[in-house]
Amino acid sequence: MIKAENIHKAFGDLEVLKGISFDIGKGEIVAVVGASGAGKTTLLQIVGTLMKKDAGSISIGGVDIDSLKEKQLAKFRNRSIGFVFQFHHLLPEFTAFENVCIPGYIARRPRQEVESRAAEILEFLSLGTRLAHKPSELSGGEQQRVAVARALINSPSVILADEPSGNLDSQNKKELHELFFKLRENYQQTFVIVTHDKELAGMSDRMIHLKDGSVSSER
Numbered sequence: 001m002i003k004a005e006n007i008h009k010a011f012g013d014l015e016v017l018k019g020i021s022f023d024i025g026k027g028e029i030v031a032v033v034g035a036s037g038a039g040k041t042t043l044l045q046i047v048g049t050l051m052k053k054d055a056g057s058i059s060i061g062g063v064d065i066d067s068l069k070e071k072q073l074a075k076f077r078n079r080s081i082g083f084v085f086q087f088h089h090l091l092p093e094f095t096a097f098e099n100v101c102i103p104g105y106i107a108r109r110p111r112q113e114v115e116s117r118a119a120e121i122l123e124f125l126s127l128g129t130r131l132a133h134k135p136s137e138l139s140g141g142e143q144q145r146v147a148v149a150r151a152l153i154n155s156p157s158v159i160l161a162d163e164p165s166g167n168l169d170s171q172n173k174k175e176l177h178e179l180f181f182k183l184r185e186n187y188q189q190t191f192v193i194v195t196h197d198k199e200l201a202g203m204s205d206r207m208i209h210l211k212d213g214s215v216s217s218e219r
Contacts, residue, residue, distance in 0.1 A: 001026040001027075001060065001061060001158065002022075002058070002059070002060050002158065002190065002192070003022075003023050004020060004056065004058050005057045005058075006019045007020040007055070008020075008055040009043075009046060010054055015213060016213050017039045017042060017043060020056070021056075022208055022215065025190070027184060027188050027189070028190055029181065029184055029193070030190075030192050030193070030204060030205060031193050031194075031195055031204035031207045031208070032044065032195070032210060033201050033207055033208070034211055034216075035211070038212065038213065039210050041194055043194075044162055046058070047060075047192065048077070048081055048160045049065055049073055049076070050077075060076075060080060060157070061080065061157050063076065078103060078106055078107050079154050079156065080157050081156050081159075081160060082150075082151030082153075082156040082159045082160070082189075083160050083161075084144075084147050084148055084159065084162070084164045085147070085162050087167065088135070088143045090146060090147060091135075092135050094134070095131065095132050096132075096133055096134075096149075097131040099150055100122060100150045101114050101115060101153065103150060103154055104117065104153045109154070118149070121149045121152050121153065122146075122149050124186070125179070127149070130146075140168055140172060141168055141169075141171075144167075144168060144172070148164075148179065152183070152187065152189075155187070156189065157189065158189065158192070159189050159191045160191075161191065161192070161194065161195075163195060163196065164193065165197055166196070166197075173199075173200075177197075177200045180193070191204075
């Protein structure tokens with residue numbers, strides 16, 4: 001599903017990624033681990049097409065990312081990749097339901113289809129009674145589940161998560177971790193999760209350990 005070959009990235013004289021290569025299969029849940037500054041978030045942003053690499057190649061679902069022009073890339077990102085961040089990035093003026101629908105509207109999918117899908121996912125995530133609530137009226141765990149629902153709205157093949165449980169208490173953290181596996185079972189998405197959480201990393205199918213900008217081990 002995701003193939004990265006010899007990825008390099010530098011910021012000025014600082015080489016952050018030094019030739020990263022890996023393959024991730026469809027439906028895998030892979031944790032990217034390592035100390036702060038190892039290049040985990042930079043790698044995730046490059047895989048997610050949010051940041052340009054200096055060298056190397058990436059394909060997602062057989063699509064060569066470098067072959068896409070800017071508008072094609074934006075469309076591909078919107079439809080094929082879902083993002084979940086540590087800070088939910090929900091729009092405060094919109095309800096949970098509206099926040100989830102927005103990527104579907106951007107993709108110009110039929111409104112009725114988008115709204116039906118949003119309601120279905122929110123119900124699946126036990127948020128069926130919270131559709132009309134704004135982010136400030138939701139708990140931290142609920143906000144993160146809304147963010148997960150937003151990532152799922154366009155049925156992407158890949159979900160990229162950056163420290164998704166970093167701001168959650170232990171109970172909400174456990175529920176979120178279990179949710180990823182439930183989603184994989186139901187929707188067959190591939191998950192790449194940057195995390196410092198040892199429990200989540202241990203639950204994953206595989207760990208890619210980064211050290212000083214290189215893959216130090218996989219297991």
